[in-house]
Amino acid sequence: MNFSAYVEGIGVLxxxxxxxxxxxxxxxxxxxxxxxATVLEAPALLxxxxxxxxxxxxxxxxxxxxxxxxQAGMNPADLPSVFSSSGADGHNCxxxxxxxxxxxxxxxxxxxxxxxxxxxxxxxSIATGSMCASNVLCAFDASFGAGLLEAVAHVCVERExxxxxxxxxxxxxxxxxxxxIPEAFGIALVLASEQRSxxxxxxxxxxxxxxSDTLVEPQLEALRLSIPAARGLPLLxxxxxxxxxxxxxxxxxxxxxxxxxxxxx
Amino acid sequence: xxxxxxxxxxxxxxxxxxLVQTLxxxxxxxxxxxxxxxxxxxxxTYVGEVAEVDSQAIPAPLRRYDCRNNRLAELALNEDGFLExxxxxxxxxxxRRIGVILGxxxxxxLQTEQAYRRRDALSGALPAEFDYGATQNSFSVADYxxxxxxxxxxxxxxxxxxxxxxxVFASAxxxxxxxxxxxxxxxxxxxxCLTTLYGFDxxxxxxxxxxxxxxxxxxxxxxxEAAAFALLEREPKSLDADDVLLLGVGESNDAYHMSxxxxxxxxxxMAMRAALASAxxxxxxxxxxxxxxxxxxxxxRSESHAVxxxxxxxxxxxxxxxxxxxTLGAAGALEAVICALALxxxxxxxxxxxxxxxxxxxxxxxxxxxxYPLARVLSNSFGFGGTNCSLIFGRAE
Numbered sequence: 099m100n101f102s103a104y105v106e107g108i109g110v111l112x113x114x115x116x117x118x119x120x121x122x123x124x125x126x127x128x129x130x131x132x133x134x135a136t137v138l139e140a141p142a143l144l145x146x147x148x149x150x151x152x153x154x155x156x157x158x159x160x161x162x163x164x165x166x167x168x169q170a171g172m173n174p175a176d177l178p179s180v181f182s183s184s185g186a187d188g189h190n191c192x193x194x195x196x197x198x199x200x201x202x203x204x205x206x207x208x209x210x211x212x213x214x215x216x217x218x219x220x221x222x223s224i225a226t227g228s229m230c231a232s233n234v235l236c237a238f239d240a241s242f243g244a245g246l247l248e249a250v251a252h253v254c255v256e257r258e259x260x261x262x263x264x265x266x267x268x269x270x271x272x273x274x275x276x277x278x279i280p281e282a283f284g285i286a287l288v289l290a291s292e293q294r295s296x297x298x299x300x301x302x303x304x305x306x307x308x309x310s311d312t313l314v315e316p317q318l319e320a321l322r323l324s325i326p327a328a329r330g331l332p333l334l335x336x337x338x339x340x341x342x343x344x345x346x347x348x349x350x351x352x353x354x355x356x357x358x359x360x361x362x363x
Numbered sequence: 364x365x366x367x368x369x370x371x372x373x374x375x376x377x378x379x380x381x382l383v384q385t386l387x388x389x390x391x392x393x394x395x396x397x398x399x400x401x402x403x404x405x406x407x408t409y410v411g412e413v414a415e416v417d418s419q420a421i422p423a424p425l426r427r428y429d430c431r432n433n434r435l436a437e438l439a440l441n442e443d444g445f446l447e448x449x450x451x452x453x454x455x456x457x458x459r460r461i462g463v464i465l466g467x468x469x470x471x472x473l474q475t476e477q478a479y480r481r482r483d484a485l486s487g488a489l490p491a492e493f494d495y496g497a498t499q500n501s502f503s504v505a506d507y508x509x510x511x512x513x514x515x516x517x518x519x520x521x522x523x524x525x526x527x528x529x530x531v532f533a534s535a536x537x538x539x540x541x542x543x544x545x546x547x548x549x550x551x552x553x554x555x556c557l558t559t560l561y562g563f564d565x566x567x568x569x570x571x572x573x574x575x576x577x578x579x580x581x582x583x584x585x586x587x588e589a590a591a592f593a594l595l596e597r598e599p600k601s602l603d604a605d606d607v608l609l610l611g612v613g614e615s616n617d618a619y620h621m622s623x624x625x626x627x628x629x630x631x632x633m634a635m636r637a638a639l640a641s642a643x644x645x646x647x648x649x650x651x652x653x654x655x656x657x658x659x660x661x662x663x664r665s666e667s668h669a670v671x672x673x674x675x676x677x678x679x680x681x682x683x684x685x686x687x688x689x690t691l692g693a694a695g696a697l698e699a700v701i702c703a704l705a706l707x708x709x710x711x712x713x714x715x716x717x718x719x720x721x722x723x724x725x726x727x728x729x730x731x732x733x734x735y736p737l738a739r740v741l742s743n744s745f746g747f748g749g750t751n752c753s754l755i756f757g758r759a760e
Contacts, residue, residue, distance in 0.1 A: 101541060148621075184500065191475075198557045199479040210562030211622040211747060214468065215501055215522035220748025223616040229630055231614030231637075232750065233530060234523040236501035244519040251537040272488050273475070276495040305459070305517075352515060353459075 102302035103253040104293050104362065105337060107170030109162035109263075109286035112136055112321065112328065117165055122338035124318075125331070131315050136282040143225040151208055152221055153187040154282050155267040159218035160225055162286035163263045170288035171296060172259060174226035177288070178252065179261040181219045182235040182245025184326040185277065187212055188269035195273075218265070241266070242285070242330040243349035249289050250303055259290040264327040283325045285334065297362040299337055306356040310348045333357055364536055364641045366598045366608040369756075370546075371448035373439055374700040376589035376687045377411035381442035386704050389712045392732060394686045396573040396585050396716075401555050402473070408569045411587025411688030412555060413438070428507040430471035430498040431554040436508055439552070439590035448594055449512050449548060456545040463509040463518040464535050466528030466551040468692030468746075470520075471498030473556040504552045516544050522692065524746030525655075527551060528591070529695025532754055533612040535595050550592035551696035559586055559691060566622060574658035574689070576682035576714050577667070577728045579721040581658040587688025591696035593703075602759035607703040610739065610755045611642025617749030624662055624745060628669025631655075631743065634751035635673045638741060642755045646674045649755070650735065651711045653698050653742040654726075656682020657689050666743065667724035674726075681729040685716030695744040695752065702740045702756045709736050 110121040114133040123129040138157040140149050143164075152160075159181060167174045185191070190212050197205045214220070216234035223232060233252075237244035242264045249262035265284030269277050293300070311332035313319040322328045329348045336345040336359045347355045373381060377395025378388035388395065396409040419434040440446055453461055478493040497503050501522045509518045517538065521530050528551020535547035563569045563584060570583035598608060615637065617630035624631070639646060652674070655666055663682075670680060683701050690697050705712060711733040720728045739757040 101543060151621075184502075191472075194558055194562070195475055195479040198476050198561060199482070203557070203561050205558075205561050205565050207562075207565040207622075210558070210565055213558065213562065214524045214747045216524055216746070216748040216750055217621070219523065219616075219750070220621050223618040223749060224620070227618050229616050229618050229633060231533075232523070232616055233521060233534060233614075234748075234750075236520045236522050237518065238496055238500050238502040238506065240502075240518075244517070247517055247543065248519065248534060248537070251534075251541045251543060254541040255537045272482060272486075273495070276489060276493060277500075350518060353517075 100302065101250060101254060102300060103250045103289040103291065104297040105287055105299045105301060106259065106290050106297055107166040107288035109165030111158055111161050112283035113281045121334060125335040125338045131318055133317055138282060141225050144221060148221060148224060151212060153190055153212065155187045155265060156218045156221045158265045158267060158282045158284045159263050160222055162265060162284040163222060163261055166286035166288045167261060172288060175228045177228060177259060177261045178230040179219065179232040180245050180249040180252065181232060182241045182264045184236060184238055184241045184266050186215045186217060188267055188273065192270050192273055239326050240350045241326040243347055243355050253289050253291045257291045259288060262287045262289060264330060266325050266327045280324050283328050285327055285330045293362060299362055300360045302358040304356050306346060306354050308346055310346045310354050364611060365540060366610050367536060367539060367595045368598050369607045369609065369703055370594040370596050371445055372593040372700050372703055373443035373445045374589065374591035374697050375413060375439035375442060376690060376697055377413055377587055378686050380415065382704065386708060388686060392713060392715045394573060394715050396688055404557060404560050406560055406564055407571050409573045409585040410555060411585060413588055425507060425510055427494050427497040428503060430474045432471045432504055432552055433507045435554045435588060435590045436504055436552045439592060440511065445592055452546045452594060453514060458513060458515040460545040461514045461516045462538050462544040462547040463505050463514055464531045464547055464549050465505045465508060466521045466531045466692050466695060467501055467504050467553050468522060468524050468527055469553060469556050469558055470501045470503050472558050474498040476557045508548065512548065523750040524748055525691050525694055526744040526746035526750045526752045527692040527695060529744035529752035529754055530614065532609055533614055533752065536612055539597055547595045548592060549595055551693035552590040553690055553692035554588045568659050570658065573716045574685055575716045576656035576658040576685055577663050577720050577724050578717040579719045581660060581663060583659055584657045585688040587690040589687060589690035589693040589697040591693060591700045604758065604760050605707045606759040607706055608757050608759055610757045611638040613637030613641060613753040615751045619749050622747050624665040626665055628665040630749055630751045631666055631669035631745060632672050634753040638753035638755050648739055649674065649678055649741045650737045651705060651740045652678055652680035653702050653740060654680050654682040655743040655745045656684055658684060663724060667726040670726040676725050677727055679711055679727050679729050681712060681714035683712055685714050698742045699754060702742050705740055706737050706756060706758045709734055711735055
């Protein structure tokens with residue numbers, strides 16, 4: 099089986115990267131990169147009670163997911179999904195650990211429900227009404243690659259489109275010192291098995307031991323190295339160039355992903 | 364889907380270390396639930412604790428992975444010839460062609476909970492020896508198992524709460540069918556920690572007594588811990604009659620609530636129907652259902668609705684959580700192994716701790732063990748966030 103898929107839509111949110119059009123311009127050197135705090139919006143699709151409970155990581159995942167599905171012209175309710183993240187809600191985790199270290203050990207039920215790694219996927223399904231399968235992954239620094247493999251395997255085997263959302267957010271201190279993810283950053287891709295008139299590119303993936311691609315812009319390269327989801331940036335750059343090429347992404351310590359990118363238009 | 368072969372499997376929980384002890388407890392209808400004396404927890408509840416975890420050592424080269432969750436994984440990996448079976452398969456396919464796909468909900472968070480109690484008085488910093496990546500991070504268990512088994516293929520953790528290690532079978536199936544790998548080590552490992560003990564207590568979802576699935580007086584879960592593994596390959600040309608196959612998988616989302624199930628079990632129905640469709644089977648082909656059966660009033664009501672809607676009121680079913688406790692992210696894999704044991708030993712395990720089945724629950728709940736030549740069984744796993752997964756296993760015959 100050919101381990102490949104068509105890219106139908108792209109979503110990006112990160113420091114100084116507000117959406118795919120802006121990110122594409124920056125990655126192809128058409129616009130200078132200026133780092134700024136990641137802009138996260140409360141998801142309007144969620145009922146008010148749920149909206150109040152969402153942390154940064156949930157806003158991030160829903161934001162990128164909606165941008166990618168909108169661009170693909172697909173209804174998110176019809177799409178199975180793959181969510182991949184190195185950590186869940188770091189602030190929520192910190193608050194629970196603080197409470198458990200205190201004498202009373204009282205933790206909030208909402209905080210506990212939000213502590214699951216699949217919180218973003220749960221809120222996504224409530225927001226969009228999607229009852230399709232969702233898979234929620236973690237592979238530490240390899241989380242982008244792991245999400246991409248799972249999403250492409252899904253497309254190849256189930257022959258249906260799938261949403262991939264790879265995202266990470268920061269921990270506050272003292273955990274931040276142990277896991278110094280600086281900011282919220284996420285990439286979403288809608289992938290499909292069949293080419294359509296609106297398809298952006300075909301991607302074909304294989305395992306490799308060769309070195310991964312780096313980014314020339316020093317601040318973007320720092321972003322790539324410090325946030326697991328940003329390890330996907332070289333793929334976005336290749337997609338933004340709209341030319342045939344090969345890019346290599348970080349995956350596990352001893353394995354990387356070689357991706358052949360062929361533009362469709 | 365194309366059936367997959369469970370070449371080897373093993374499970375360790377409070378009802379036993381390895382298959383022989385686990386089967387012995389199921390046959391004798393013994394529960395491993397005891398009053399909670401875990402760590403510094405002061406809670407009026409029962410837990411399914413695995414006694415040998417504290418004394419289990421981590422091999423020296425992997426010392427940085429030392430935490431309760433990885434000790435539990437190590438304990439289980441040493442049973443039932445699992446290490447040797449993986450070695451043999453790696454010899455045949457090559458280490459790069461074997462994936463590691465494991466489920467956990469809390470990984471080594473206990474390490475972080477303890478580290479927070481030892482923060483520096485002045486700076487608030489965590490102790491120098493605390494290793495986030497090798498213990499707290501959800502991936503730590505797959506990273507540990509991959510290194511321990513000296514495998515070099517794709518590795519990932521699935522963490523979708525209490526459905527995590529059922530969904531590993533679905534992912535492994537996609538990886539195998541797409542040709543990305545030739546064999547997969549799948550499983551689930553979840554260990555006791557304060558986050559889940561105090562967290563479920565805050566939601567008033569834990570029982571003060573050993574949990575009583577489907578009982579008229581059921582009032583919550585008992586938390587357990589477990590590690591269960593299976594080695595999956597594509598179906599070989601020849602099989603023994605007692606070999607076990609994964610025949611179907613079904614996944615869905617409730618899209619309803621973060622911590623409560625859909626009242627009519629709509630998502631659960633979709634997952635069970637999808638599993639039947641992927642196995643190309645009708646509902647009457649299923650001989651026994653291992654329920655999610657957590658013993659909270661709403662979970663069991665919702666699941667009973669869903670099971671009856673798909674299978675009618677006659678298909679025998681039970682929850683083994685009265686014996687093992689709810690092992691959360693390990694429950695799917697533990698109950699997959701219990702299903703495999705049920706098939707091989709012609710045993711429908713009756714649900715222990717339940718004395719009077721709730722008359723409002725219409726599913727056909729078994730309290731006593733029943734001997735029956737099972738051909739196909741279904742296992743349900745549902746989790747927070749509304750995530751659902753159903754698996755169908757069968758004897759090769």
